[in-house]
Amino acid sequence: MRAVVIQFPGSNADFDALHTLRDVVGVQTEYVFHKTPSLPAGTDLVVLPGGFSYGDYLRCGAIARFAPVMADVRRHVERGGLVLGICNGFQILTEAGLLPGALTRNAHLRFECRDVLVRVDADGPFTQDLRGRVLRLPIAHAEGRYQADQGTLDSLESRSLVAFRYVPAASPDPRAPGNPNGSLHDIAGLYGGPRRNVLGLMPHPERMSEPLLGGTDGRLLFHSAVRAALAR
């Protein structure tokens, strides 16, 4: 199993992804610079990490879709290779058309960083045997409000592509509602690609994969991805 973490110039959770995959999950992982024309041979998993890919003063991820490395990421997707877009990576996947819809400013217009609860609502390579589980994962974003037209939403629901949905806590806190950003259908993460091989999500599983950081729910996604990659 071989994973790569794409480094856009403004990526800043690239280290988080590398550390978690390499040091916590135990996967051979390396960085790939955005100007690189092709992914290393034998790449199983491509991570588009969190951050501000090219500053993102325009729309988050709007420039990243044109990065030289993205053409090969696209080919990787078409081959059925695994792609995980976390936070800014999710934004880039929607801008690149690899996932539908858009991620816009949070409803309350502020950046928000806190733990949220998400329910696994779809099967796929990153969520094997996890459907129905509620995971605690952190968010850290200003633009995570998922929006799409009604037809797209209906299609996502009918094909069961909504991977993660924000859910409220047992004792709701009015200052920290379950849905932190106003996403339609409480969408926190989506599957896409020809074989559900693309996952985009706003929460950061790579920041909740060690007891020292407060929890290990995020590790479940990476373990599932390793199993999926090894089974191919």
Added chain:
Amino acid sequence: MRAHEPAVTPELAREHGLTDEEYALALAAIGRTPTFPELGVLSVMWSEHCSYKSSRVHLKRLPTKGPRVIHGPGENAGVVDIGDGWAVVFKMESHNHPSFIEPYQGAGTGVGGILRDVFTMGARPVAVMDSLRFGEPGHPRTPGLLRGVVAGIAGYGNAFGVPTVGGEVQFDAAYNGNILVNAFALGLCRSDRLFLGQAKGVGNPILYVGARTGRDGIHGATMASAEFEEGEEAERPTVQVGDPFMEKLLLEGCLEIFAADVLEGIQDMGAAGLTSSTVEMASRAGNGVELWLDRLPRRAKHLTPYEILLNESQERMIMVARAGEEQRVLDICAKWDLDAQVVGRVTDTGRFVVRATPGYDPLSGAPWPDDPPVAVDLPVALLTDEAPVYTRPCVDDPRLTDRYGVDATGLAFDPRADLLELLSAPNVGSRAWIYRQYDHIVRDGTVVKPGAGDAAVVRLFCEDERGRREKLVAMASDCNGRFCELDPRTGAAMAVAEACRNLACVGAAPIGLTDCLNFGNPQRPEIMAQFRDAIDGIADACKALGVPVVSGNVSLYNETTEAGGARAVLPTPTIGAVGLFEKVSDVVGAGFRTAGDHVFALGPRGDDRLGGSEWLTRRTGRVCGRPPSIDLAAEAALQGFLVRAAREGLLASAHDCAEGGLLVALAEACILGQSGATVALPAEYEVTPGGLFGEDPTRVVVSVTPYVLGLFMQRVAEAGVPVALLGRVGGGSLALEGVATWGVDELREAHASALDSIVGGDDARARS
């Protein structure tokens, strides 16, 4: 072009903030009338901000040495050894004046500036804290300033990719006209790969790297050296504009250049931009520099030498490379899409020489002219070591002790209602609205998050070809300006003690401090007396606790001229403290953990003075009363005990008693632990405002698991730390026997609502 420059006259010198004596000194030293750009250079280099001319004589009294100190004050940031070949680099700096004028950009560029101070030394920034002061919660400007400053810090730090892990915020009427924004950054580097701000090696090329130069921030350093007068909005052009993406590119480019080992020196262009960075580098190396302004990358047309030398465009670095290695630097910059250019060379003349061709603008596309004429030629020493230094008069405010006499007996006191009031006070309750806007977890290092403990705890990934190991550090920032106002020396000592106590509460031993000294106009003797006393107080506490000051910053003229006279901020010597852990299991949280644990108050019984406390300030509407005193020997004993007890695993929780006193500390431990407690006041405590809500220092609430109780009591006795049993953890309420009971939910809601009165309506407005 030179034809448009004004003639240099004594009046123009005065407008540049130079006194007549200072201008005469300059004339005598250079033997002629300075050119217009030379006048600008003199004015910024001799400004309070760059020269520390009022503070320097006092700063010498701070203890700055210690076995772990690699670089103390004088470099871009302090450097402290953390063992195994690694070091932490940290500093705190103010960006008060710009943040008041334009809160978003002012605060953001404050963060950007302190980040560059850290990474210019070769360290990757891994944590930021921000210490903020605003005016009264009800002041019309407070909500907008709070929103803007917090969003500005978030906008910069989040995009750059450094976690904002802690800090503090206080509100007081004294900051109505002058807010404080003090930004702290900490970075990690190899102790054998430090880079210094020095222009070493005659003939070496000087390179400009980073954002292109514009006109923003001209005279920022001079602005920071003057008090506000009405109509300060006219200063807006002197506020810089930040670009965190450029800063991120600059960081990655610099780190790669450092690793290539081609530099002799590097310094960021901060206050006073190109001028102060190159002059300081020349001064440290005992050399001169020659700059060729024609070659400077720029984004604004028709920049004059004056504007190029004095603007404070952000995200720029000056590097001195070893001769022949220029291309290596330029190649790495190209990889990171950074503008870079050779713009001068190191000389042996000891002079600051600037060449520029009048009327030439490279943006026109014309090639650089040959042999540009000299626009500035000044001795480096005149701008640095020989800059004016003042021993300004100090006179204690004779009215200060008048404020001590306050009769608290007639003030309304209701323990049950008062605790809820204090928990929901903007100065005491939850800061979640603030820290949730900061990405406090990027880089996978944040072990104790904001609000979860007395200090932030960050994991450092020490990783290179020699191997990989993880280390933990703690950091906290503190200062109670009210105590400093009522007794500057004690208040400043208490700020050091509290910052270090917060480290000890999480289980870390302090290894170094940085300070950010915010005061009013130093030309007023009573302000200068505050400054003098605060320095002595910091020094007292540093000596008692055995911790050095390794970096710092002075911000004076934080005052506003009002109809009734000058109004200065509370003297606010903010302390940023950094501590080191021995092992991961030493980390102690602030919240109660397990039902049945014993609850103790550690530390000497104070004298219950209410002066400067939140309770008394709320009751009287002013900062008054006799402030608490501090026994620094008892403080050292308490902190030493806490660290040893953490290492032995004796503490289930530890929480400092600060604003709101003992009862607030108990309530916070309940809220954080989502658990109640049943406690009784020890016999020597009284159910009085001072007993419940007095803010005596050197007190910590700890909880201890029953099975280590025997060893805990033995260690307490050995350490000679006074201990008082308060009760047990458990249940859904905080019950203070014979006084009152509060549901934990009720406490949590009060605590969570603390900033609602200022910004609570934001979400409702956003939805509508």
